[in-house]
Amino acid sequence: MTESKPPTHAEDSVAMASTASAAATTGITEEIVAANPLRDPRDKRLPRVAGPCVLVLFGVTGDLARKKLLPAIYDLANRGLLPPGFSLVGFARREWRDQDFAQLTHDAIKQHARTPYREEVWKQLSEGIFFCPGEFTDDGAFDALAMMLKEIDETRGTGGNYGFYLSVPPKFFPVVVQQLKRTDLAHGPEESWRRVVIEKPFGHDLKSAQELNAITSAVFPESSVFRIDHYLGKETVQNIMALRFANNLFEPIWNRGYVDHVQITMAEDIGIGGRAGYYDGIGAARDVIQNHLLQLLALVAMEDPTSFDADTLRREKEKVLKAVQLPGDLAHSTARGRYASGWQGGQPVVGYTEEEGIPEDSITETYAAIKLEIANRRWAGVPFYLRTGKRLGRRVTEVAVVFQKAPHLPFSKDDTEILGHNALVIRVQPDEGITVRFGSKVPGTAMEVRDVSMDFAYGESFMESSPEAYERLLLDVLIGDPPLFPHQREVELSWKILDPIEEFWASQGPPEDYPAGTWGPASADEMMARDGRVWRRL
Amino acid sequence: MTSFMLSDTTASKISSQLTHLRHQMGSPAVGMVLTLVVVCDESGQYDAVRAATEAAREHPSRILVVIGRDPEEPNRLDAELRIGESTPGEVILLRLYGELTRHADSVVSPLLLTDTPVVAWWPRESPEIPAKDAIGQLALRRIIDARPASDPVKAVSGRARSYVPGDTDLAWTRLTPWRSLLAAAFDQPVGKVKKGVVEAASGNASAPLLAAWLSERLGAPVKVADSEGPGLTGVTLSTADGTIKITRSDARLATLSRPGQPDRRVALTRRTTAELLAEEMRRLDPDEVYEAAIRRIGRTGRSS
Numbered sequence: 001m002t003e004s005k006p007p008t009h010a011e012d013s014v015a016m017a018s019t020a021s022a023a024a025t026t027g028i029t030e031e032i033v034a035a036n037p038l039r040d041p042r043d044k045r046l047p048r049v050a051g052p053c054v055l056v057l058f059g060v061t062g063d064l065a066r067k068k069l070l071p072a073i074y075d076l077a078n079r080g081l082l083p084p085g086f087s088l089v090g091f092a093r094r095e096w097r098d099q100d101f102a103q104l105t106h107d108a109i110k111q112h113a114r115t116p117y118r119e120e121v122w123k124q125l126s127e128g129i130f131f132c133p134g135e136f137t138d139d140g141a142f143d144a145l146a147m148m149l150k151e152i153d154e155t156r157g158t159g160g161n162y163g164f165y166l167s168v169p170p171k172f173f174p175v176v177v178q179q180l181k182r183t184d185l186a187h188g189p190e191e192s193w194r195r196v197v198i199e200k201p202f203g204h205d206l207k208s209a210q211e212l213n214a215i216t217s218a219v220f221p222e223s224s225v226f227r228i229d230h231y232l233g234k235e236t237v238q239n240i241m242a243l244r245f246a247n248n249l250f251e252p253i254w255n256r257g258y259v260d261h262v263q264i265t266m267a268e269d270i271g272i273g274g275r276a277g278y279y280d281g282i283g284a285a286r287d288v289i290q291n292h293l294l295q296l297l298a299l300v301a302m303e304d305p306t307s308f309d310a311d312t313l314r315r316e317k318e319k320v321l322k323a324v325q326l327p328g329d330l331a332h333s334t335a336r337g338r339y340a341s342g343w344q345g346g347q348p349v350v351g352y353t354e355e356e357g358i359p360e361d362s363i364t365e366t367y368a369a370i371k372l373e374i375a376n377r378r379w380a381g382v383p384f385y386l387r388t389g390k391r392l393g394r395r396v397t398e399v400a401v402v403f404q405k406a407p408h409l410p411f412s413k414d415d416t417e418i419l420g421h422n423a424l425v426i427r428v429q430p431d432e433g434i435t436v437r438f439g440s441k442v443p444g445t446a447m448e449v450r451d452v453s454m455d456f457a458y459g460e461s462f463m464e465s466s467p468e469a470y471e472r473l474l475l476d477v478l479i480g481d482p483p484l485f486p487h488q489r490e491v492e493l494s495w496k497i498l499d500p501i502e503e504f505w506a507s508q509g510p511p512e513d514y515p516a517g518t519w520g521p522a523s524a525d526e527m528m529a530r531d532g533r534v535w536r537r538l
Numbered sequence: 539m540t541s542f543m544l545s546d547t548t549a550s551k552i553s554s555q556l557t558h559l560r561h562q563m564g565s566p567a568v569g570m571v572l573t574l575v576v577v578c579d580e581s582g583q584y585d586a587v588r589a590a591t592e593a594a595r596e597h598p599s600r601i602l603v604v605i606g607r608d609p610e611e612p613n614r615l616d617a618e619l620r621i622g623e624s625t626p627g628e629v630i631l632l633r634l635y636g637e638l639t640r641h642a643d644s645v646v647s648p649l650l651l652t653d654t655p656v657v658a659w660w661p662r663e664s665p666e667i668p669a670k671d672a673i674g675q676l677a678l679r680r681i682i683d684a685r686p687a688s689d690p691v692k693a694v695s696g697r698a699r700s701y702v703p704g705d706t707d708l709a710w711t712r713l714t715p716w717r718s719l720l721a722a723a724f725d726q727p728v729g730k731v732k733k734g735v736v737e738a739a740s741g742n743a744s745a746p747l748l749a750a751w752l753s754e755r756l757g758a759p760v761k762v763a764d765s766e767g768p769g770l771t772g773v774t775l776s777t778a779d780g781t782i783k784i785t786r787s788d789a790r791l792a793t794l795s796r797p798g799q800p801d802r803r804v805a806l807t808r809r810t811t812a813e814l815l816a817e818e819m820r821r822l823d824p825d826e827v828y829e830a831a832i833r834r835i836g837r838t839g840r841s842s
Contacts, residue, residue: 037755038721043827045714045817049722077805080715083722084794084802120791121805157799159726456569 050478059167060090071112072470078115085156087128101131142179160192181219206495233469236432260404267392276357285368288388310482321493336511337367337521339391344517365511369524391516397428433457544617549648592812597819611635643672669702683708690743698836703824709743729778734760739767750831
């Protein structure tokens with residue numbers, strides 16, 4: 001492949017950070033230019049702004065709404081990315097009026113927004129805040145909602161474009177979706193759009209995921225369903241694609257010829273907090289591996305897509321998820337654990353079974369580690385180790401590509417005794433960036449080689465007001481840009497990977513205890529040791 | 539924060555002192571992505587450094603501030619090094635005396651970060667032809683600002699003659715929120731625009747740019763009219779279906795009106811210099827849309 005022109009300095013160094021903004025301009029097609037003379041693909045300063053629309057939020061009183069969604073909406077407005085006339089409708093079982101919901105929104109913004117509070121932005125936003133009280137089962141309430149939306153179209157010029165954000169437990173999906181169908185809110189007139197946004201969990205196994213999908217797909221076409229996996233909205237996760245496909249440095253070694261294994265980790269230092277009701281019976285693997293970690297695996301392992309539009313990107317992710325294989329012996333290639341009481345970061349904490357609302361005979365795991373293989377030419381024989389846990393040493397999410405040792409070392413054995421493997425680490429949170437680990441000579445007269453780390457953090461991580469994942473994803477929903485949202489097929493493929501493991505675990509009794517604040521059960525270390533490897537110390 | 543003064547020094551001494559300070563702080567390598575060269579005088583120095591360090595939070599940079607002092611004095615170079623001052627990069631203030639004031643590039647050139655882009659910024663007075671300027675020649679992107687010029691409108695209208703890809707003007711950057719809002723208004727079908735008016739305080743440098751952009755894109759004459767200010771106060775576009783109008787009288791909140799639809803209020807705040815700079819550094823490729831706008835002004839003269 002030849003480049004059409006030699007790259008200049010600027011292109012080189014900007015490539016790293018430009019995924020988000022690249023997507024921002026690629027959205028401008030010839031049709032848009034023809035319809036809107038002020039849009040020009042060369043005009044890279046103009047941000048993508050959503051068209052006129054209404055966002056209807058179900059479950060406004062939840063934590064997610066207060067801490068993430070409402071602040072993200074304000075931040076979008078503050079950055080000038082919401083259209084004039086944008087309106088927000090809250091729906092909940094409260095005897096509230098518009099101003100009560102506006103107050104809740106105001107408080108949420110003041111407390112959690114990332115960009116500074118500005119009165120004029122709030123004024124713009126607050127003019128379009130409405131509230132519709134009612135139960136999900138109450139036909140009257142949804143009729144009122146339909147009326148309200150119609151009125152908003154007239155008074156605010158939102159053109160019949162509605163997004164429905166279901167920030168409610170999945171058990172309410174059927175009734176809400178049916179109500180939207182009954183009131184004809186799910187299908188708009190020509191030239192307008194209706195979209196539905198759902199949050200994980202997308203079921204708890206393949207069967208329930210299919211059932212859940214049957215409910216939404218009976219009413220909304222797949223192209224109108226946006227499944228939020230907030231990890232995919234993160235800057236570094238999108239940077240995986242820039243790193244792999246905008247550079248010539250990494251891709252040649254991104255295969256079984258050079259990679260020894262890959263470790264994908266999401267560690268949390270917190271316990272289950274107030275989520276006992278949801279968490280028990282679900283566990284770490286369903287909660288984290290099925291969605292976040294398998295999505296990260298797909299991005300790291302997929303072949304290069306022909307373009308970054310939703311179809312091609314999702315197709316590549318599906319291909320690699322289809323190629324994922326479970327090892328034959330699950331007892332030796334998986335590990336699970338449960339935190340016992342201990343010390344976490346200098347504080348005494350209780351064990352999982354002592355948490356409020358957790359039955360003593362629970363067999364739910366709070367730590368899960370699995371080994372996967374990918375049966376294709378690129379990855380055959382390279383294990384992918386996925387692990388996640390609660391109450392571990394600290395909070396960190398990363399993808400580490402660990403390379404093979406040099407085939408021959410022209411040094412004496414003593415000189416390179418403590419030399420490990422080279423590694424490329426994509427740090428997802430909390431300190432977003434990239435680390436490269438390689439051997440370097442220790443200064444001095446002796447030839448002693450040891451591992452050193454080189455860090456890179458792009459500006460986003462320095463900015464207090466850097467865009468939050470939810471901001472990016474909400475904007476994508478309103479614009480109708482789906483590449484960062486997993487397709488139902490990906491969800492089902494992920495369950496196909498996890499279901500056999502869950503089945504096996506269900507027959508194994510309670511998981512192995514590990515003291516809170518440590519890095520998981522001994523069986524997880526043994527699992528690595530059997531392969532002659534170790535977990536990275538995080 | 540570490541700060542260090544070097545009197546009567548050279549670029550290589552500054553360079554080794556920088557390395558020394560970095561090592562002393564225990565962070566010998568940092569991921570800086572570009573060098574920003576700021577050319578200003580002593581009175582503009584404080585504001586410029588402030589804005590540049592703020593913008594460097596988004597784009598970790600080495601900031602070189604070139605301050606011309608008395609050219610009658612004997613030749614001398616004084617330097618002030620600041621590291622770890624609420625910015626991930628480094629700030630180096632260079633004070634030039636005597637004949638050296640005309641050879642600033644000889645000091646700047648050895649201090650540029652290796653193999654990364656260089657951006658030059660003239661916060662106040664800018665050279666006639668930025669790309670021919672000694673510092674400008676080192677830079678991939680040259681940012682000037684027409685606003686502080688004695689005749690801002692003239693400064694903008696003369697730009698087309700000296701334009702070289704990579705030139706840009708903060709008077710143009712200031713328009714992004716306006717242009718974004720106008721583009722959003724046109725996302726819904728709008729009839730053919732017949733003519734338009736951009737209203738701004740007298741002598742506003744951004745107004746002719748906005749008018750030129752609009753007429754270039756819409757293929758209709760757009761005039762500039764004076765108003766009370768502050769800054770840009772409104773855009774009126776007459777279409778076959780009626781008038782689209784954006785008005786902003788307080789430099790904060792604007793009102794968008796269009797035929798057959800209710801008026802809507804939109805926040806349209808003026809941005810700080812740091813925000814403008816950060817926007818500039820986000821894209822380092824030539825801004826062809828800006829070029830088209832100034833070329834149009836060059837063709838049609840300053841009146842339209």
